[in-house]
Amino acid sequence: MDYSTNDSKSTSKKKVVAVVGGGLVGNLNACYFAKRGFQVEVFESREDIRQAKIVKGRSINLVLSHRGRQALKHVGMEDTIISKGIPMHSRMIHALNGTQSPIPYGKKGQYILSIDRANLNKELLSGRRMKFLIPMSPGEHAHHEYHLSEEIQADLIVGCDGAFSAIRKQFLRQSRFNYSQTYIPxxxxxxxxxxxxxxxxxxxxxxxxxxxxxxxxxxxxxxxxTFTCTLFMPFEEFEKVTTGDKVIEFFQKYFPDAIPLIGAEALKRDFFRLPAQAMVSVKCSPYHFGDKCVLMGDAAHAMVPFYGQGMNAGFEDCLVFNEIMDQLNEDFSAVLPEYTRVRVPDDQAIADLAMYNYVEMREHVNSKWFLFRKNVDNFLHIIMPRTIIPLYTMVTFTRTRYHKVVKHWHWQDKVRKDIVHVHSTLFKGL
Structure with a gap:
């Protein structure tokens, strides 16, 4: 598809940017480049989701927080997206006995937003003239075909084609390109x-x-x-539940209050409707090749969903790249290596934090020590708001660079332990 604007910065021939991948990060990137006056073409193998009767792909709900909101704000879309989201002010912990206890995310008034993935992508696709460039399927009429072998001249290729990126696959042919992928169990x-x-x-x-x-x-x-419920569990545990009766038995043991909410028959049907889906974490470096190609979003840093930062980090990629474009006058030969230098340590830090947060969500929130530590963090944040900042607050409600968040978190952890140790010593002496 083509993205075009009428606010071109120059009457000279526009530079052409080819964005590969028409998902969330690809479409937001197209908005950014179009706003700068580039001619933008987006290449996507799937049909236009605005016309699709069934939207294929992952359906885990998205969580929009400060970083993603700032990226949307820059292209004038923050208010539109927020109006179609649902604020979530806290975690609501469901104990085995059915009692519910809220744990606020931040200070009063701070919240994250539950966002529908398909609706968000449709909004990002709206408002500009577009033409999908889709590979021809066998049997289609000739006037529908698009020949991928046709040579496309572009000044910059932006790979936003997901965790299994075809663009990144080409990087693997280059010397000194680091890549790893890890499936969690x-x-x-x-x-x-x-x-x-x-x-x-x-x-x-x-x-x-x-x-x-x-x-x-x-x-x-x-x-x-409605609510979208997602059960995260080791594959070996999924494999033990083999019949509808075992599904109900499993839920009665671990999630009894959810059975009347979801419905016993719906549980038995939906448990076997699809096999359990895998989750992968991807890291690579560098994010660029020369001055011609750059990776963003999941193509550069796919992560597990447990910090709600996958989309936010991808959107922040667009914003950071745009900020570097301002600093270096759109000189791709300088912008791309600087983007790699700035962004790689941050994206890898949040990928690690996402792994950590799964343990916190499934286990630590049950712990009295976790709640005590969280209360200590909140108290210290009140009396020293610029020195002590809870980890979740830094990640979710600021644009502090992710790798600096991790460093500050470790420092704070040491300070907290020292304070708790001093208080414990004092109480023992009384």
């Missing part, structure tokens, strides 16, 4: 909690979590008053 399945009498079946302004130490279930609210 856990998969996920999705269920739906329907409305009750036309209203949400649970409190909607929370991210609901059923932490069960080695696995967990979460639920995020949708605009249609």
């Amino acid at each position: 856990h998969g996920y399945l999705e269920f739906t909690i329907p409305p009750i009498n036309g209203e949400f079946a649970m409190k909607p302004n929370n991210l609901h979590i059923w932490p069960r130490n080695t696995f967990m279930m979460i639920a995020l609210p949708n605009l249609d008053k």
Whole structure:
């Protein structure tokens, strides 16, 4: 598809940017480059989701926070997207006995947003003239075909084609390109909690979590008053549940309050509708090749979904690249290596934090020590707001660089332990 604007910065021939991948990061990137006056073409193998009857792909709900909002704000889309999201002010912890306890995300007024993936992508596709460039399927009429062998001249290729990026695959041919992918031993399945009498079946302004130490279930609210539930669990545990009766037995043991919400028959049906899906973490470096090609989003740094930062980090890629373009006057030969230098340590840091947060969500939130530590962090943040900042606050409600977040977190952890040690010593002496 073509992205074009009428606010071109120059009457001279525009530079051409080819964005490969018409997902969230690819489409936001197209908006950024179009705003700068570039001629932008987006290449996507799937059909236009605005016309598709069924939108294929992952359906895990998205969480939009400060970094993603700032990236959307720059292209004038923040308010539109926020109006179609549902604020979540806290985690709502579901104990095994059915009691519910909220853990606020940040200070009063701070929240994250539950966003529908397909709706967000449709919004990013709207507002500009577009033409999809799609590979020809066998049997299609000639006037529908698009010959991928046709040579496309572009000044810059931007790879936004996901965790299994075809663009990144070409980087593997180059010397000194580092790449790793790690599948975690856990998969996920999705269920739906329907409305009750036309209203949400649970409190909607929370991210609901059923932490069960080695696995967990979460639920995020949708605009249609449903909740999307996602069960994260080791594949070997999924494989033990082989019949509908065992599904109900499993839920009665670990998530008894969810059975009437989802419905016993829906549980038995949806548990086997699809196999449990895998989750992969991808790291690579550098993100660029010469002055002609750069990777962003999952193509550069796919991560597991447990910090809600995959989309936000991808959107921030676009914003950071745009900021570097301003600093270096759109000189690709300088911009691309600087983007790699700045962004690689940050994206790899948040990928590691995403792994860590799974343990926190499924296990630590059950711990009295975790709640005590969180209260200590919040108290210290009140009296020293610029010195002590909770980890989640730094990640979710600021644009502090991710790798600096990790360094500050480790320093704070030492300070907290020293404070707790001093207080423990004092109390023992009384």
